[in-house]
Amino acid sequence: MKSEPMLLAQQFVNGLMLGSIYALVAVAFTLTIGVLNFLNFSIPGIFMLGGMFTWIFLKSGLPLGLVVLLALVIGAAASLLVERSSYRQMMGSDHFIPLVSSMGFLILYENLVLIFWGSDIQVVNSPFRDVSVTVFGLIISIPQLAGLALAVTMAYVLTRILYGTSTGRGLRAIAENPDSAIMLGVHVFRIVPVVFLFSGLFTALAGVIFALNYTQVHPFMGEEVALKGISAMVIGGMGSVWGAIVGGLLIGVAEILSISSFGSDFVDIAVYGLLLVILVIRPEGLFGGSALGRERL
Amino acid sequence: MxxxxxxxxxxxxxxxxxxxxxxxxxxxxxxxxxxxxxxxxxxxxxxxxxxxxxxxxxxxxxxxxxxxxxxxxxxxxxxxxxxxxxxxxxxxxxxxxxxxxxxxxxxxxxxxxxxxxxxxxxxxxxxxxxxxxxxxxxxxxxxxxxxxxxxxxxxxxxxxxxxxxxxxxxxxxxxxxxxxxxxxxxxxxxxxxxxxxxxxxxxxxxxxxxxxxGGTRSVLGPIVGAAIFTFLPEIFRDLDKKFSAFFDQVPDWLGQASAWRFAIFAALIIVFMMLRPQGIMTRGATRAAARWVAWCVRRLGFARSSGARP
Structure with a gap:
């Protein structure tokens, strides 16, 4: 039997682990919004593809490394398909048109998976099921720890790319003003796929970690997580990579702590209420110091 | 009915x-x-x-x-x-x-x-x-x-x-x-x-x-959009039965008719938004539809009146 503060600490750790999944999804959302001002609704579908293909490939007996690689490749490909057939076709049209097609992709991906693998909840045969380390009496599962580390590492790599390469300069130029970026010679059609590639990789990785960790996947697994990811992105400030990471961890901790103290029914009201209040009072997010639309990314 | x-x-x-x-x-x-x-x-x-x-x-x-x-x-x-x-x-x-x-x-x-x-x-x-x-x-x-x-x-x-x-x-x-x-x-x-x-x-x-x-620039847009969303999935509803008329054995994955109709439907949304991002009914389309209806009415009227003449 654990003492009260230890129990709280354990829940805090669990919340951080859950939050790292939200954080990865939030970074994916924040990328397409920050650079392209595009709310990509296909992200829940890509998250689901990452999770479902982890289950499918593990079931067929492939080694774990290959499974993760293949799931990530499929997620990235699915994301690039969204770019090709929604965003690229509709540059310059009404801002909600690409949003509609990305919703179309979400319905398409979910139902295609449903057709071939059914709608049942599948149990992932995760090799990490019971692997954990105990630090100061706190139980930390290895894939969760790896997920948290990967989330932070990938966010770091992303900021290095954004601020250290010419591609990143191009991305930031598009984020600031797409028209001037094109006039100044930024190759939009070469750079925009990079956004979708990264957003697809982050999302699919979150799906893979979710599948390995919580060992349950189904065709509609992405929706709930993506809604939390969107909230995390807003709390951290849209377009801010580190804001998304912090927001994701915050929501994960808040969710776990409030489930244990108030019950799960009130969690949704709390999370979405917070989201609404922040959107109205501080649209730049809790940590964004700058005015709206300026200094994104 | x-x-x-x-x-x-x-x-x-x-x-x-x-x-x-x-x-x-x-x-x-x-x-x-x-x-x-x-x-x-x-x-x-x-x-x-x-x-x-x-x-x-x-x-x-x-x-x-x-x-x-x-x-x-x-x-x-x-x-x-x-x-x-x-x-x-x-x-x-x-x-x-x-x-x-x-x-x-x-x-x-x-x-x-x-x-x-x-x-x-x-x-x-x-x-x-x-x-x-x-x-x-x-x-x-x-x-x-x-x-x-x-x-x-x-x-x-x-x-x-x-x-x-x-x-x-x-x-x-x-x-x-x-x-x-x-x-x-x-x-x-x-x-x-x-x-x-x-x-x-x-x-x-x-x-x-x-x-x-349906289209955001015409009052007819929501009607057309709602009609498509209501009727189109129904058209695909019996897809597996129609397929089974062609094939002796319906493969397992084809049997998921309801999922197929949503998948086809989603693909149609994507393709449609690529081809006509402004929606089906625009002001121009509404006018064209009105002209077509008027033309049909005129033709009918003309045919009737010409028939009445000696």
Whole structure:
């Protein structure tokens, strides 16, 4: 039997682990919004593809490394398909048109998976099921720890790319003003796929970690997580990579702590209420110091 | 008419009313992703009053719609400070909060759902839908409709020309929520059973798709969009049976007919948005359709009159 503060600490750790999944999804959302001002609704579908293909490939007996690689490749490909057939076709049209097609992709991906693998909840045969380390009496599962580390590492790599390469300069130029970026010679059609590639990789990785960790996947697994990811992105400030990471961890901790103290029914009201209040009072997010639309990314 | 066909017409009628709930804010350049929340409020308010106060349901549906409109009016002032994606997300959060709140009210059954006593059939629902279409078509012809178009094209410029943008946006948002609540109330009295989880974000997304697929620049757009969304999945419904006429053995994965129809449907949305991002019904398309109808009438009239001549 654990003492009260230890129990709280354990829940805090669990919340951080859950939050790292939200954080990865939030970074994916924040990328397409920050650079392209595009709310990509296909992200829940890509998250689901990452999770479902982890289950499918593990079931067929492939080694774990290959499974993760293949799931990530499929997620990235699915994301690039969204770019090709929604965003690229509709540059310059009404801002909600690409949003509609990305919703179309979400319905398409979910139902295609449903057709071939059914709608049942599948149990992932995760090799990490019971692997954990105990630090100061706190139980930390290895894939969760790896997920948290990967989330932070990938966010770091992303900021290095954004601020250290010419591609990143191009991305930031598009984020600031797409028209001037094109006039100044930024190759939009070469750079925009990079956004979708990264957003697809982050999302699919979150799906893979979710599948390995919580060992349950189904065709509609992405929706709930993506809604939390969107909230995390807003709390951290849209377009801010580190804001998304912090927001994701915050929501994960808040969710776990409030489930244990108030019950799960009130969690949704709390999370979405917070989201609404922040959107109205501080649209730049809790940590964004700058005015709206300026200094994104 | 078979009961299946009547049922489809009822669903179409309800969908049209709700589609106008999304159409009005979109016509003013705002996207309301919380339509399902306003529907839920209208449905539950109407059902509760009808079940407990003894008022006839034809009155209570408007009470329900009024509640939805009232909530919209109260939140419109702070929420419409936000723009674009922020507005879409704020309305989305609002919709989630309404559904989650109802989920916690034991008075209306919470998660178990709520039984609605009074039933509406096509004979009651269709006139309400026609009245809704008439109201929106009329509004569209007034200065109000013209101002909304101006706002959706360039809010700043419209404001400079003296259009009271903020007031009009609040009006469009509130009126849209009223129609969403009305549609939700009709839904409650047609199905006679409502659950909070039926009014989820996916429903809001589908309703937005009705309008965007049909076209945001014409009153006919929501009707066309709602008709496509109501009938097209039904056409694909018996896909596996049709396939089994061609093949002796239907493979297992082909048997998932309902999933196939949604997959095909989604693919159609994507392809359609690539080819015609402005939606099916634009002003030009409406005029062309009107010309075609007039031409047909003339041909008929000409054929008849020429037949009458010696």
């Amino acid at each position: 078979t009961s299946y066909q009547t049922g489809l017409l009822v669903i179409l009628s309800i969908n049209i009313v709700i589609a106008y709930g999304a159409y009005l804010p979109i016509a003013a350049g705002q996207m309301n992703l919380g339509i399902a929340g306003f529907m839920a409020l209208g449905a539950y308010a109407s059902a509760y009053v009808a079940n407990n106060a003894g008022l006839p349901p034809i009155v209570t549906i408007f009470i329900g719609a009024g509640f939805a409109g009232l909530l919209a009016l109260i939140v419109a002032v702070p929420i419409l400070r936000t723009r674009g994606i922020y507005l879409a997300l704020a309305t989305f959060a609002l919709g989630q909060i309404v559904a989650a709140a109802i989920l916690n009210v034991e008075l209306v059954g919470a998660a178990e759902g709520y039984s609605v006593l009074d039933h509406f059939g096509l004979a009651t629902i269709a006139p309400i839908t026609i009245a809704t279409i008439a109201v929106v078509a009329y509004l569209n012809r007034t200065r109000f409709g013209l101002n909304l178009t101006a706002i959706s094209q360039d809010e700043l410029l419209a404001n400079l020309f003296g259009v009271r943008t903020r007031r009009l946006q609040i009006a469009a948002f509130t009126l849209g929520a009223f129609f969403a609540g009305l549609g939700g109330a009709l839904h409650a009295h047609y199905y006679n059973y409502i659950r909070p989880q039926d009014f989820n974000i996916l429903l809001s997304i589908y309703i937005i798709l009705f309008v965007l697929l």
